[in-house]
Amino acid sequence: MVNDVGAGDGEGTLLEQPAPGDIQLVKVLHALGDPTRLHLLWIYASGEQYDCSSDRLGLGHLHKSTVSHHMRIMREAGITSTRVVGRNRYVQLRRADLDARFPGLLEGLLKSLEREGA
Numbered sequence: 001m002v003n004d005v006g007a008g009d010g011e012g013t014l015l016e017q018p019a020p021g022d023i024q025l026v027k028v029l030h031a032l033g034d035p036t037r038l039h040l041l042w043i044y045a046s047g048e049q050y051d052c053s054s055d056r057l058g059l060g061h062l063h064k065s066t067v068s069h070h071m072r073i074m075r076e077a078g079i080t081s082t083r084v085v086g087r088n089r090y091v092q093l094r095r096a097d098l099d100a101r102f103p104g105l106l107e108g109l110l111k112s113l114e115r116e117g118a
Contacts, residue, residue, distance in 0.1 A: 012085035015075060020097040023078030031077035032109065036070050042113050044080060044093035052089050
């Protein structure tokens with residue numbers, strides 16, 4: 001699960017997402033109330049950008065449209081940002097925005113996932 005070349009900052013178009021001050025705790029928690037999205041949170045916590053390959057995200061058992069649905073839910077909640085570069089999409093955790101808005105939330109969630117063996 002390595003950064004893909006061509007997904008650098010400044011390239012492509014950022015898909016619509018809430019502004020940092022508009023991220024709502026209830027929407028973040030609702031989005032993370034699904035095991036697949038918690039798995040994606042764990043993956044994205046590395047801080048790198050990931051393409052939407054189900055296999056590389058450890059979700060090869062899910063249909064591509066299902067994975068896209070989970071990614072959209074996370075983006076619309078303000079958890080991730082998605083950059084479109086040509087026909088490719090790259091997703092990254094909005095860690096700085098979430099940490100500023102809800103201090104300690106991500107750290108607590110990630111520690112809990114670590115204990116569960118995510």
